[in-house]
Amino acid sequence: MSLIRTLSGxxxxxxxxxxxSICIEDIAASLSNICRFTGHLDHFYSVAQHSVMTSYLVPPQLAMEALLHDAAxxxxxxxSSPLKALLPDYQAILGRVEAAIIQKFGLPEAKSREVKYADLVMLATERRDFDLEDGPVFTQLEGIEPSPMMISPLMPRQAQVLFLQRYQNLKGEQHGY
Structure with a gap:
């Protein structure tokens, strides 16, 4: 069987x-229950919260792309990136899911340079705020400064609500509401 049932049914x-079959409520619920860094943190910190924070680091016209950059x-x-690099079949499936999300939400086909950079700023910020600096040097973070904002991890339900509020606000801005 190649299908899953989502929270919305x-x-x-x-x-x-x-x-x-893709809906923002399923994305928000799922990402709010997925912990960054494969859960290897002292506190739960969701992909949803990471995504919301990333969306504030880019120009307003790129905020929706940043909010949904990890939606797949x-x-x-x-x-984790080291494991993902070893799984070409997973990468291919992830690419197809990303393409469907791009189509569903009208996002650019390729991630913008600014969103990629903001994602790295968030990684640097997370490494600082979660005291993850004792491991190997991340060469992709050379020259990347953490954001001045501090991360205060939210509970999953809080992150889900925050994600949906950010989505609705951005959607309203796109349509001029």
Missing amino acids: KHFDFLNIDPE EAYCNDI
């Missing part, structure tokens, strides 16, 4: 991805 089929993880989970 939709069926998401990895072999036949229908953008109509709602369906594929968050796999």
Whole structure:
């Protein structure tokens, strides 16, 4: 079987991805329950909160792209980068899910330079705030300064609400409400 049932009751089929099976409420719920760094933190810190914070580090016209930059993880989970690099089949599936999300939400086909940079700023900020600086040097973080904002981890439900509020605010801005 190649499908999962989402919180909203939709069926998401990895072999036949229908953008109509994707909804923002499922993305928010799932990302709010997925812990960054494969859970290797002293406190729970969700991908949803990471995404919301990332969306504030880019120009307003790129905020929706930044908010949804990890949305595919709602369906594929968050796999650490070192492991992800070893899983080409996973990467291919993730790419198809990302393409469906891009289509569903009208996002650019390629991640913008600014969103990629903001994601790295968040990684540097997370490494600082969660005291993860004792490991190997992350070469991709050379020259990247952490954000001045401090991360205060939210509970999953709080992160879910924050994610949905940010989405609704950005959606309203895009449509001029």
